[in-house]
Amino acid sequence: MKIEDLFKILKKYNVEELEGVKIEGDIEIEIESTGIFPIIQALAQELGMAAYHLARASRILGFPVEQLFTDLVPSPKVPEKKEEVLELVRAEFKPYRVNYPGKINEVQLGATPKEGGTRKYSITVGGERSLPFYLFDAEQKNLPVVTVDVFDRPVPFPKAVREHYEDVMEDPAEWARKVVREFGADMVTVHLISTDPLLDDTPIHEAVKVVEDVLQAVKCPIVVGGSGNKEKDPPLLAKVAEVAEGERVLLASATLDNDWETIANAAKKHNQVVLAWTQLDINAQKTLNRYLLKRAGLPENSLVMDPTTAPLGYGIDYAFSNMERIRISALKGDADLAFPISSGTTNAWGAREAWMKESPISGDTSWGPRELRGPLWEIMTGLTLALAGVDIFMMLHPASVAVLKEVIATLGGKKKGSVDKDWLVVA
């Protein structure tokens, strides 16, 4: 009897596949613990006959058949019922498609000589038509960028950060050069914190010299921030706008409680961009945006929002949901919120988990080396908010910058290739 015949017999009993019976090669037929009832007796007889014929044929050909039979003791248990036939139910997965009516405004940062500035290149952010990295919904032609912090006076950094900047802390221009050349910054943020009346109270005309130095030192687009003093920031940023005429500098920041109008007017006049900062409040953001656009007449291509970055562990849930709501509202058509988002990701370093040597809390598992966890804290803060819709990351640690850029390029579809090896076999 041939194998085909065996299947014919089985078919007669409406069984397509014989569970528990393994057929190897031509003659070795082995019955495992369970068999098929009620066909089993008939089958056993057939199998016996088949084996007999095959064995005889084999013996004639000189094959030591007896050895095969030594442990072939077919003693099948009688099963309760007929087993169901197993077939994969073929189903098609049809992905749900989303098409948003809205689009985020595109904003150009930096201007080349042709465009009225002195930058070697400009950067455009915004333009999204879908949630971040949902390339299957819509193309995302402008991926998020990273701008690295430079301060106009030495600052007390955590140890893991300090070691990277110690050599340039006294010289903002050199500092700017370093972050572009060595750390891969797309842009540089100059924080004029020395203007704070509680710090050095540097006069405005002196403070803006640092901006001029940095514009000389690096050829990338720049961001300039004040000290956060609500009286001094507006005239300071207006002066920055003037000395950086036509450079499309991002001025940080206009707020609801400072003189946003002065900042917006200076930006309009000198072709700059305004960062509108609110504190974790979508309605306040909407209000400030409207003031800047409608009252001050700032063009739509010159506004970026900073809805506040609360870091991982310290309110990132608010920051994430606030940004996600802002982005979704914009995509659904709220024109007042359809602007690129900036994140002060550096805030991650405010978390004690990022900088403290060890947990001060008894009962905690050791936190591990801070040189490793600090940058990771900044990365996690950034990547979480990247998924909420951030377009510009203001960052600090070079390792964090490198990893976040890799994440953006990967999810943004700029990294080809993959690794085929399966983790199941990793030792």
Next chain:
Amino acid sequence: MKAKSPLEIYKLLPQKNCGECGFDTCMSFAAHLLDRSAKPTQCKPLVEQAKKDEKAKKKLQQIEELIAPEIAEVVIGRGEHAVKIGGEDVLHRHELTFYNPTAFFYDIPDTLDDKEIDERCSRVVEYKKFYVGKFLTIEGMAVRCVSGDAKRFREVVKRVAGYGRPMILVSLDAKCMRSALEVVGEERPLIYAATEDNWKDFLKLAKEYGVPVVVRSKDLNVLKSLAVTFKKHGVKDIVLDPVTEPVGDGLRGTFERVVQLRRTAMHEDKDVAYPIMVTPISAWVMEGDEIEKAYWESVIAGIFIVKYADVMIFKSLEPWTIMPLVVLRQNIYTDPRVPVQVEPGLRKIGNPDENSPVMITTNFALTYYTVESDLTSAKIDCWLLVLDTGGICVEAAVAGGQFNASGVKKLMEETKIEEKVKHRYLIIPGLAARLKGAIEDETGWKVLVGPIDSGRIKGWLEQNWPPKNGDKP
């Protein structure tokens, strides 16, 4: 969930407003069922009636169906450490909340020796990170058959089971899996994984042992086919693994598969409405040193904690990789409807007396619990004033004006702190330094600016307390 308004549920309730469920009215109870803050079984009259009466039983079932989450819930393990995954109802946390936090499992390859196995298991079981008033922990172990030896796998599984945590059993070989299930099948491990090649055997195992099962395929048509097939054969506890590829286009593709699966499940396709597994451990197939791999493993985990993974398998058990991930998970799965505030007022830390320092912080729960536990850990006896800043942290409240001198004065009057201490010194957070003058003017107390982080309060007090100049106002 199917129900869109409490009325749909209310119709099925007894409408007697008996209050036995803990809510005043049936309508209020219905509203809580709708936002999943109550369970149908809390309606005792209906539950009792359902025992005798087919009609009532049906009503109870209908309610269960109406409020069933969009994504199926699957339980891994048994007893106090059992972990529930899935059960989500929304794509964005602000729309309601996310429910069951991504469960973290850690790789235990069966090629390790017993000592190494015990060390890894202990790390999982002992991990603790204090956060907002409680300790965050990690869930369980994923025992992986690398040896290919059913006997060894079974031994290791048995050893790991001794730690009493939920387990994932990892092997594509049905013989090895059976061998493990023979010893821990009762413990409801999640079995990993049924593929296009082995699914028949895994279907049998899932049914025979009543355990939840992962179906695995990069091809979403095949993945869905496997889920449909398992469901057809009566297996309800299914987890989807669309395969995590660690880098480049592979990772981008993984992101697409995960998002598409969850989004499609939420919208129309109930055949894929199951929890999703992501395996950050995939990062370890990359080239690179251990630190790079651990970093990238964390990155993959971060992406998918935010976007829809319900269960994960990790390799790194380094505390510096675990900490950001347990905190991120906690943050993403926090219920945005619940304010994170504590009661303002005066708290005694330890056993303060009339000479003990007086400090002030905000009522943002995270700030408060951090300060409180720092002070307790450092065994400091003091008075802690908790200022109502509307649940905003010190830095933001100072900037936003919720932390201000007149608020501080009011709090000091209300709590009668001046009757409790003889001195007149108030220690304010370093981040509120700029309010020093204003608070001194307003209260007449001398203000000492404390450290920026309360974790450094002990050393600060050693230097600054009791105040040296002794100029008591």
